[in-house]
Amino acid sequence: MLMILLQGSQRFVIDGVPFHLDAGRETDNTPLVFMLNVAKPSTLRFVHESQVPLRKVMIAAPTPWLKRLVETQSDASTPALRRFFSEHLARFSFAPGRSILQQAEKIMHPPPVLEGELNALYLRAQALDIMWQSCLTMIAEGSPEPQTPCLMSLRTGERIKDFILANLDTDLTIERIAHEAGASPSTVQRNFKEQFGTTIFEFVRQKRLETAYAALVNDGLPIAQAAHLAGYNNVSSFTTAFRKTYGMTPKQVRA
Numbered sequence: 001m002l003m004i005l006l007q008g009s010q011r012f013v014i015d016g017v018p019f020h021l022d023a024g025r026e027t028d029n030t031p032l033v034f035m036l037n038v039a040k041p042s043t044l045r046f047v048h049e050s051q052v053p054l055r056k057v058m059i060a061a062p063t064p065w066l067k068r069l070v071e072t073q074s075d076a077s078t079p080a081l082r083r084f085f086s087e088h089l090a091r092f093s094f095a096p097g098r099s100i101l102q103q104a105e106k107i108m109h110p111p112p113v114l115e116g117e118l119n120a121l122y123l124r125a126q127a128l129d130i131m132w133q134s135c136l137t138m139i140a141e142g143s144p145e146p147q148t149p150c151l152m153s154l155r156t157g158e159r160i161k162d163f164i165l166a167n168l169d170t171d172l173t174i175e176r177i178a179h180e181a182g183a184s185p186s187t188v189q190r191n192f193k194e195q196f197g198t199t200i201f202e203f204v205r206q207k208r209l210e211t212a213y214a215a216l217v218n219d220g221l222p223i224a225q226a227a228h229l230a231g232y233n234n235v236s237s238f239t240t241a242f243r244k245t246y247g248m249t250p251k252q253v254r255a
Contacts, residue, residue, distance in 0.1 A: 001035070001036045001037075001038055001058070001059075001060050002033065002034070002035050002036075002058070002059040002060070002061075002130065002131060002134060003021070003033070003034045003035075003036075003056055003057070003058050003059075004031065004032075004033050004056060004057040004059075004096060004100065004101075004104040004130065005021050005022075005023040005031060005032050005033075005034065005055075005056045006023060006029065006031045006055040006056060006057075006101070006104060007023050007024070007025065007026050007029050007031075007052060007053065007054065007055040007056075008022075008023060008025075008052040008053060008054035008055060008056070009021060009022040009023070009052065009054075010022075010046075010054065010056065011046070011047035011048075012044060012045060012046045012047060013044070013045045013047065014036075014038065014042050014043065014044050014045075014089060015042045015043055015089070017089055019036075019091075021034055021093075023055075024052075025052050026052070026053075030095065031095070031096055031101060032093050032094070032095060032096070033093060033094055033095075033096045033100060033130075033134055033137075034091065034092075034093045035084075035091065035092045035093070035134055035138070036089065036090070036091050037084055037085055037087065037088065037089065037090040037091075038088070038089065039085070039087070039088040039089075040088055042088075055108075057104045057107050057108060057130075059127045059130060059131060061131065066085060080138050080139050080141075081135060081138060081139060084138060092138050094134075094137050094138075094141065097133075097158065097159075097161075097162035098161075098162040098165040098166045099133065099158065099161050099162050099165055100130050100133055100134070102165060103126045103129055103130050104126075104130070106122075106126050107123055107126050107127065109218075110122055110123060111213075111217070112217065113253075133158060136154055136155065136158070140155050154195060156181055156183070156191065157191060157192055157195040157196065159180070159181065160177060160180065160181050160188065160192060160200075161196070161203070163177065163180045163181075164177065164200070164203065164204055164207065165207060168204070168207055168208055168211060169229075172204055174188070174189065174200065174201075177200060188200070204231075205230075205231070205241070206245070208229065208230040208231045209230050209241065209242060209245055209246075211229055211230065212226040212227070212229045212230035212238075212242070212250075213242075213246065213253065215229055216250055216253050216254045217253055217254070220254060221254075223235055223238075223239075223250045223251060223254065226238070226250055226254075227239075227250075230242075238250065
């Protein structure tokens with residue numbers, strides 16, 4: 001069971017063991033990700049005490065399925081995961097980065113144009129991405145051994161992605177991103193492409209288009225302003241890129 005608690009507090013009891021999670025109020029919140037291994041049939045009871053509106057996302061996956069995934073990895077690479085799945089009610093929590101927070105919001109507010117199986121596939125994709133990022137964090141923080149170069153590269157890639165998502169409205173040069181990662185521009189670009197299958201600037205372009213899309217749909221933002229938000233100097237170029245990505249024009253989405 002994986003919970004992204006964005007706001008409010010949550011109390012619950014499983015098999016007599018109490019749990020208390022608190023992400024604070026809307027104006028002073030500290031979101032957290034909480035992972036719990038429920039390895040056998042258990043009794044769950046929620047205690048509703050919070051006076052703050054609760055905002056959370058719950059993701060669940062069958063333990064046998066996760067165990068099979070872990071067993072396909074080498075013993076040396078996943079000791080933290082193996083320990084976690086070997087203990088009933090084992091727990092792990094951490095402060096989520098920008099990427100996980102954005103994916104949680106996507107789960108709560110999926111694109112209105114998606115329906116049926118497409119919507120279910122979209123939600124499942126966000127959930128799986130959150131799950132693998134959380135497992136990677138557990139491996140990195142829970143293992144006393146030095147991280148392998150592969151894991152270090154993955155963690156660096158996630159930090160770069162979080163930095164980009166937090167600074168989409170600023171001038172994101174490759175030199176600035178490389179400085180944040182503590183590596184050369186060529187190394188950062190190569191590792192990012194290997195990990196995410198796209199270049200850094202294609203990723204930036206896509207995320208800015210997603211921001212513009214959300215602003216058009218949810219806020220009714222004028223198309224010219226949406227183009228500026230996406231980093232385009234003219235509406236024509238923005239419309240072309242938008243239609244290529246979403247199969248419809250900004251005007252159609254905004255209507």
